[in-house]
Amino acid sequence: MSWIKEQFTEADLQRMLARLAEHVKAFHGLTPGEISEVLGKSEKCSFPSGSYIVKEGNIGSQMYIILSGEARVFKDSRDGPLVLARLVAADSFGEMALADNEARSASVKADSDCVLVRINDKVINSRAEIGLKVYRNIAKLLSARLREADELLAWRL
Helix, strand or coil: CCCEEECCCHHHHHHHHHHHHHHCHHHCCCCHHHHHHHHHCCEEEEECCCCEEECCCCECCEEEEEEECCEEEEEEECCEEEEEEEECCCCEECHHHHHHCCECCCEEEECCCEEEEEEEHHHHHCCHHHHHHHHHHHHHHHHHHHHHHHHHHHHHC
16 A cells, blocks of 8 residues: 555644534534544545555555545446545545444545545544544444435346
């Protein structure tokens, strides 16, 4: 895996707070202080265009939030890679791995140079009140994705 780990500067954190609170579903209901605490314990990662950010089947315990760039979520199928989603700034992925520390259900590849926040489960679990809010939001997000997948499946059968 080719990624570059960097620390956030105070200016980075301040620029991201308002945007993340408003647009990142996993952060809904968190105070600016709580988001700042999560970001302060997280990693800033850069991935060059064309590189895998996560691979289907690999064990993971982190979720990612795209700060800049674009990525594609895809799953291997009998007909080749099937694109499930295209991601842009403020989109997140990897929530299932954060919650269950199991194998990734899909791959994510950078379509352009990407800068991301990588949040591991230890950060979320370090304060119960933050973890409760984040996991509640992840449950809502995964429920919405499941409903959407059910609808698509129903129309394909």
